[in-house]
Amino acid sequence: MNTPIRRPLARKLLPWALLCVPLVFAARAATDYNAVPGHDPSTAQDKAARFADAPTDNAPRRAVSPRTLLRLTTSLGALPNQDGAERRLLHAYAQVAAGQLDAARAQAEQLVRDYPHFSLAQLLLGDVMQASAGNTAGFAAAPPAPSTEAEALQRARILELRAEALARLGAYTAPPPPGAIPANLVALAPDVHRAIVVDTARSRLYLFEQRNGVPRLETSYYFSQGKLGAGKTLAGDMKTPLGIYFITRKIGAKDLKPLYGAGALTLNYPNEWDKQQGHTGFGVWLHGTPPDSYARVPLASDGCVVLSNPDVRSLMADTPAGSTPVVITRQVQWLTADQWAAQRQRITAQLQNDVTRAALQGVRPQDAPPAPPAATHEPARNVPITPGALTVLQYPGQIVVQYSAADSPASPLYRQYWAQRSAKWQLIFQGSVS
Numbered sequence: 001m002n003t004p005i006r007r008p009l010a011r012k013l014l015p016w017a018l019l020c021v022p023l024v025f026a027a028r029a030a031t032d033y034n035a036v037p038g039h040d041p042s043t044a045q046d047k048a049a050r051f052a053d054a055p056t057d058n059a060p061r062r063a064v065s066p067r068t069l070l071r072l073t074t075s076l077g078a079l080p081n082q083d084g085a086e087r088r089l090l091h092a093y094a095q096v097a098a099g100q101l102d103a104a105r106a107q108a109e110q111l112v113r114d115y116p117h118f119s120l121a122q123l124l125l126g127d128v129m130q131a132s133a134g135n136t137a138g139f140a141a142a143p144p145a146p147s148t149e150a151e152a153l154q155r156a157r158i159l160e161l162r163a164e165a166l167a168r169l170g171a172y173t174a175p176p177p178p179g180a181i182p183a184n185l186v187a188l189a190p191d192v193h194r195a196i197v198v199d200t201a202r203s204r205l206y207l208f209e210q211r212n213g214v215p216r217l218e219t220s221y222y223f224s225q226g227k228l229g230a231g232k233t234l235a236g237d238m239k240t241p242l243g244i245y246f247i248t249r250k251i252g253a254k255d256l257k258p259l260y261g262a263g264a265l266t267l268n269y270p271n272e273w274d275k276q277q278g279h280t281g282f283g284v285w286l287h288g289t290p291p292d293s294y295a296r297v298p299l300a301s302d303g304c305v306v307l308s309n310p311d312v313r314s315l316m317a318d319t320p321a322g323s324t325p326v327v328i329t330r331q332v333q334w335l336t337a338d339q340w341a342a343q344r345q346r347i348t349a350q351l352q353n354d355v356t357r358a359a360l361q362g363v364r365p366q367d368a369p370p371a372p373p374a375a376t377h378e379p380a381r382n383v384p385i386t387p388g389a390l391t392v393l394q395y396p397g398q399i400v401v402q403y404s405a406a407d408s409p410a411s412p413l414y415r416q417y418w419a420q421r422s423a424k425w426q427l428i429f430q431g432s433v434s
Helices: 009-018 021-034 041-048 066-075 085-097 101-114 119-132 149-173 272-276 309-317 337-361
Strands: 185-187 194-199 204-211 214-222 243-252 263-267 285-287 299-301 325-329 391-395 398-403 414-421 424-432
Touching: 066 085, 066 149, 085 101, 085 119, 085 149, 101 119, 119 149, 149 204, 149 214, 149 299, 185 337, 214 309, 243 272, 243 391, 243 398, 263 309, 272 414, 272 424, 285 309, 325 391, 337 391, 337 398, 337 414, 337 424
Parallel strands: 194 325
Antiparallel strands: 185 391, 194 204, 204 214, 243 263, 243 325, 263 285, 391 398, 398 414, 414 424
């Protein structure tokens, strides 16, 4: 006669207790993340609301339950050139929340075998093993107060990894509303096939494909930013710049130091706006990670946007240099398709005459005043052209317009930088960029 196996009471109740793990864990991680120097949620929200031509309220987000997260991470496969490591990681978290500890442990063990340098996967495996033994504190509680320097360093590292976990979970549990478009992308000309929007508050990079004139969210990637957050103004300040930038070139791994991983997309920081603000520095890139690391924690770079190597390969695959915009913002302002269409019509109608007039005059604000008649030469002037379709991008206090000549699509790219001064828009730069 077989005797029924008696399970300890704690083991019986554990799956039910774990159903609330993501909520407690997310709340704890949010507290840890918001305490990191350089991240100021209230300031971020205030600044995000300063768009002159966009609504001040974000579209509502739909919360995703652990059960829905489990379904999402089961049904969503890896995109081309991606390894799906993040999806598998979050699937394991969802399995823990659903009380499927054995499955979660198997998932975490396989993930660690496949990516031995994925630190967050290592932490997840340790948490799952503790949970299997009846201890769930690892998911929700911060490590105890340190008594030695080594313990302090270990505690700081764990808190950084929990911040990474929260950022990754947020991409699935609080995604952008379906069909939503960032207010920054006012209009994209037909020759601009892709656009990138970087949300520093959420550690998320959003990649958009243009389809019939409308930006459509293609995918998103977790990234790490400057050690002291965002808002770069000085060389060496360990911050990631904020504003409107463009990809200037693509660099493959064979032409890079190992520090930059599988590739890099360089940005035109400091741009013309930055220069007029006195911002300094150089070499801000979107790039990968060194071979001994799968990913970095949210605040870890010297100012670049750092992705995993599989993600940077995916991003680089079909993203052209030259015309591709990269808007880096503290917080993305999401618009519905109807709101975005109304904004595009309003802003382009307001700008069209001024943009065309400046392009036809060919006068560049950055040039010195004309020399006296006795001078032997005059300062260079922009060639007067009739602009074609406009790419219009906005950020608080500034608008950047990019275009080619209407009668020659293969002509160089031109850009205009407009600054908001006393409720009016003033042209501060105009010139060819290619």
